[in-house]
Amino acid sequence: MKLSKVALLTALTICSTTALADGGGHRWAQGELGQVVNNPYGNAPQTAIIDLGGYKIDSATVKIHAKGDAGVPISYEVGKSSILNHDGIPLLGLYPDYNNTVEVSYTKNGKEITEEYKIFTPPVSVTGMRDGMQMNHPTVDSVTVAEGFEDRLYLVNHIVRTEGWDAMDWKDGMGSQTWDTHPTIFITDTAGDIRWTLDVSHFRDIRHLDKRGTMMGFQQMENGDLIFGQGQKIYRIDLMGQIVFEWSLPRGYIDYSHGIQLMDNGNYLVRAAKSNYLREDGQRVHTVRDHILEVDPTGKLVDVWDLNLILDNMRDAKLLGLDAGAVCLNVDADLAGETVKIEPDAPFGDIAGVGAGRNWVHVNSVEHDSRDDSIILSARHQGVVKISRDKEVVWILAPTDGWNDELAGKVLQPVNSDGSKIECSGNGICKDSDFDFTYSQHTAWLTGKTYNDNNGIGLTVFDNGDGRHHQQPPMVEMKYSRGVEYIINEDDMTVEQIWEYGKDRGYEWYSQITSNVSYEEDRDTMFMFSGNTYLLNRDRLTRAIINEVAYGTDEVNVELHVNSTVPGNAPYRSTIVDFDKAVAE
The missing domain is CATH 2.130.10 (Methylamine Dehydrogenase; Chain H)
Structure with missing residues (x-):
């Protein structure tokens, strides 16, 4: 009986810790939304989605920072339909085999937020x-x-x-x-x-x-x-x-x-x-x-x-x-x-x-x-x-x-x-x-x-x-x-x-x-x-x-x-x- 109580308390503690981490059950989220999901549909390895984590946003601005001085940054605006369709912010233009720096801006609960993510994608495959x-x-x-x-x-x-x-x-x-x-x-x-x-x-x-x-x-x-x-x-x-x-x-x-x-x-x-x-x-x-x-x-x-x-x-x-x-x-x-x-x-x-x-x-x-x-x-x-x-x-x-x-x-x-x-x-x-x-x-x-x-x-x-x-x-x-x-x-x-x-x-x-x-x-x-x-x-x-x-x-x-x-x-x-x-x- 005592062991059962201990096990129950341990489980409750783990669940509470996860939920309290960001209020939405995304303990490992980098920002104020949900987790990053790499290659969400399995067909495009240099893509990712920042999951909404249960929150509501209508638009976002994304900037993929350039790799090195000679690289090309990629910036775009994300509309409401795209966010609804993907249940998150879609990320396009990530470099392969690289720890990409991604800057994302959006408004959540009336608050304007700009945050930075680090996202690694796999190398290109052998032909x-x-x-x-x-x-x-x-x-x-x-x-x-x-x-x-x-x-x-x-x-x-x-x-x-x-x-x-x-x-x-x-x-x-x-x-x-x-x-x-x-x-x-x-x-x-x-x-x-x-x-x-x-x-x-x-x-x-x-x-x-x-x-x-x-x-x-x-x-x-x-x-x-x-x-x-x-x-x-x-x-x-x-x-x-x-x-x-x-x-x-x-x-x-x-x-x-x-x-x-x-x-x-x-x-x-x-x-x-x-x-x-x-x-x-x-x-x-x-x-x-x-x-x-x-x-x-x-x-x-x-x-x-x-x-x-x-x-x-x-x-x-x-x-x-x-x-x-x-x-x-x-x-x-x-x-x-x-x-x-x-x-x-x-x-x-x-x-x-x-x-x-x-x-x-x-x-x-x-x-x-x-x-x-x-x-x-x-x-x-x-x-x-x-x-x-x-x-x-x-x-x-x-x-x-x-x-x-x-x-x-x-x-x-x-x-x-x-x-x-x-x-x-x-x-x-x-x-x-x-x-x-x-x-x-x-x-x-x-x-x-x-x-x-x-x-x-x-x-x-x-x-x-x-x-x-x-x-x-x-x-x-x-x-x-x-x-x-x-x-x-x-x-x-x-x-x-x-x-x-x-x-x-x-x-x-x-x-x-x-x-x-x-x-x-x-x-x-x-x-x-x-x-x-x-x-x-x-x-x-x-x-x-x-x-x-x-x-x-x-x-x-x-x-x-x-x-x-x-x-x-x-x-x-x-x-x-x-x-x-x-x-x-």
Whole structure:
């Protein structure tokens, strides 16, 4: 009986001590709220939440102090909705493997409080293993940062081939079964320090079809969320790592990669392919990167663009000029400099070829033009194409070679600034002009700008430049890539080139595959990611280059170099992210 009383008194003492520590049951809290919860949703290791501890606050100000003299501080305001959603103050931009100093200000019970926290986050994980060797995380070098751009943050969608690429042998396999790479997703600041990573282990499992594929297409929404896809799945998450939705592709469709976009009507445009597609010759095949899906926010299919029925899947003019060493992420340095060989009766699968069931069009971006409810596609192996809601081609931006009679009338005519025609050969060589078409291009995106009394629309394209003028140059060092802006006049069916960047930098800025360019209204810049310079050079590590250039000029405001740690890796894209969007409301 005496022992029971002692035990009871001991338990009561412990409970009382804990409760009295801060009045809210958070004995180890650093400040006047609750405890710090690191990586609260398990997907973003460089995030944390200061739990409310039962108290009520409506807003907060957060400052993540810089690491060292060259570091970049991060500050943002947190709104009521974000505090309610997370039941605490969300912390973004913590340095990995570092004891971060975080200053937080808020009002509690009418009292204004400013306090300092010390928060340690784990180091970035090893990217993966390959051939028994450790593949370390990419590093970032800061080269140029103009005044006023110090606060920029860039998400990098890095891709590496690791063990697991060939981990499963699937008979008659689809792309996400065999076209599978390990993603390294991170956000860098302008000092080259990592400030956020995605723990991809929660999204990937090479043993399961639904969790294989290549994680691609990251874009930030207006509310700060990220959308992206991987193989058979589409995801939307917030920057704290909380999954907003996760859904599979509609039944019968396969292999998301490259492009996803939120439409004005709340639906999503998704680049995918079709399983068990019935060809005109009676054969059933899995197609390759040639279907656009419109999917509602619950994952239900609304509409489909089957490009085999809209374009000419037998056109090979562009394909015959490509470098066989790299067709998208199918990279083989032994074939560098050789042109792709097209055989009409080639096996079906993810190979450069013609006809449904082969990689004949390779759409790598999709853009919704809300002015007329049409879509604009970057079709790497054909050109840039606009297609209406009723599945009719509106215009084509590409050289004239190879188009059938029906589509030839949709090809845009290049013009000078005065509207006079520019004479160009069938393979795109334009006489006495700086105008050029794009070759093996990526990301055909509208700028939102209009020209010529609103008759012209601005369009940016990353012109990779492989197979320029439908041929390979005598020396690989003669290749170059460009960011380029065109004005498309749909009434006159003309195209004018008004800006380019990258040509003068030559081979050191050349990216064989991937990459992106977009107009950024908030700073009036062109943002570019030349994703894989020196990709096919065995003696060089692949390097991606991030640039922001003052609009209409070649004035570089930002240049960062993203360095791979092994040869042959091909970062996919980068996008500007804004922490304020994620927490402001």
